[in-house]
Amino acid sequence: xxxxxxxxxxxxxxxxxxxxTYCNSSTTLSNIQWYKQRPGGHPVFLxxxxxxxxxxxxxxxxxxxxxxxxxxxxxxxxxxxxxxxTYFCAGSYTGGFKTIFGAGTRLFVKA
Amino acid sequence: xxxxxxxxxxxxxxxxxxxxxxxxxxxxxxxxxWYRQDPGLGLRQIYYSMNVEVTDKGDVPEGYKVSRKxxxxxxxxxxxxxxxxxxxxxxxxxxSVVTSGSSYEQYFGPGxxxxxx
Numbered sequence: 001x002x003x004x005x006x007x008x009x010x011x012x013x014x015x016x017x018x019x020x021t022y023c024n025s026s027t028t029l030s031n032i033q034w035y036k037q038r039p040g041g042h043p044v045f046l047x048x049x050x051x052x053x054x055x056x057x058x059x060x061x062x063x064x065x066x067x068x069x070x071x072x073x074x075x076x077x078x079x080x081x082x083x084x085x086t087y088f089c090a091g092s093y094t095g096g097f098k099t100i101f102g103a104g105t106r107l108f109v110k111a
Numbered sequence: 112x113x114x115x116x117x118x119x120x121x122x123x124x125x126x127x128x129x130x131x132x133x134x135x136x137x138x139x140x141x142x143x144x145w146y147r148q149d150p151g152l153g154l155r156q157i158y159y160s161m162n163v164e165v166t167d168k169g170d171v172p173e174g175y176k177v178s179r180k181x182x183x184x185x186x187x188x189x190x191x192x193x194x195x196x197x198x199x200x201x202x203x204x205x206x207s208v209v210t211s212g213s214s215y216e217q218y219f220g221p222g223x224x225x226x227x228x
Contacts, residue, residue, distance in 0.1 A: 001170070009151070033216065042201060043154070045216035088153060090217075097161055098169055099144065099217070103153040 002027060004091045006102030014110050019076040021105035023089035030094040032065060032072045037104070038085040046074075079109050113138045115220035117202050123226045124192055132187045132223050134202030141207035143185040144169070144217065145177065147198040154201065160185055161207070192227040199224050 006023045013019050031050045035043040049065035056063045062075045086104040115136045144159040156169030160179040176188040203217040
């Protein structure tokens with residue numbers, strides 16, 4: 001079946017270091033969304049990527065969608081303690097209405 | 112305030128005792144969905160609904176039922192809960208994916224932590 005693989009599962013960084021999480025699908029995605037979930041909270045939408053090769057930035061966060069629309073990444077520059085949480089990618093496939101979430105990457109930031 | 116509400120937030124029950132988790136949204140969204148979240152597995156979609164009276168299975172529908180009689184409500188029903196349904200459940204809603212052919216951001220409820228003993 002359709003799967004979205006996300007790595008790494010955990011990442012510990014020192015405050016100020018960069019962080020990247022990657023998502024990969026075996027089949028072409030129609031779009032990909034990114035969500036952040038703070039500890040004890042619910043997922044909150046960050047961004048959606050639709051076009052092949054698309055790159056979007058939100059302050060220190062950079063989101064990329066691969067040329068083949070099978071992979072995506074989220075990069076955080078100079079992490080802060082407020083960045084802690086779990087980051088999920090979520091993909092949709094052409095002609096379908098399901099949403100497939102990656103397993104998430106939990107980010108720990110040490111001050 | 113635009114929001115998705117779920118009730119109850121916490122529930123401890125016993126095997127076999129039917130239960131319903133309610134979900135309601137006030138944003139006039141067509142698309143609603145239920146997910147369960149388990150450690151290491153992310154969020155897995157149980158059922159989704161594209162509009163009133165239109166529902167379909169997600170990836171893990173076994174043991175669950177849903178209904179969509181009104182646009183704002185999308186209850187999740189466990190007819191005979193079992194311990195493997197112990198999980199954190201999220202309801203979510205978004206604008207229509209059918210008419211536009213595109214996905215939209217999903218708004219999540221606060222979650223319902225269910226324990227089945």
